[in-house]
Amino acid sequence: MKFNKVELTEETIIKTRQWFADSDMACIEEVKNGSVRVNDPERYFAWREKAAKESLEGLHDHTVTFL
Numbered sequence: 001m002k003f004n005k006v007e008l009t010e011e012t013i014i015k016t017r018q019w020f021a022d023s024d025m026a027c028i029e030e031v032k033n034g035s036v037r038v039n040d041p042e043r044y045f046a047w048r049e050k051a052a053k054e055s056l057e058g059l060h061d062h063t064v065t066f067l
């Protein structure tokens with residue numbers, strides 16, 4: 001895959017997907033350990049878990065943040 005004239009290797013893509021998934025799971029942990037508060041933790045957890053799963057599946061590879 002190329003973005004902005006830079007070749008993104010399969011290894012980089014996989015590591016980036018994992019970084020986003022790990023970030024989502026870290027957000028969940030912040031709520032669980034009390035360092036961050038949200039209005040509806042269960043809904044928040046479901047949203048973050050879905051985002052992590054989608055990241056690992058490559059569904060967000062097209063976003064500017066990912067690239």
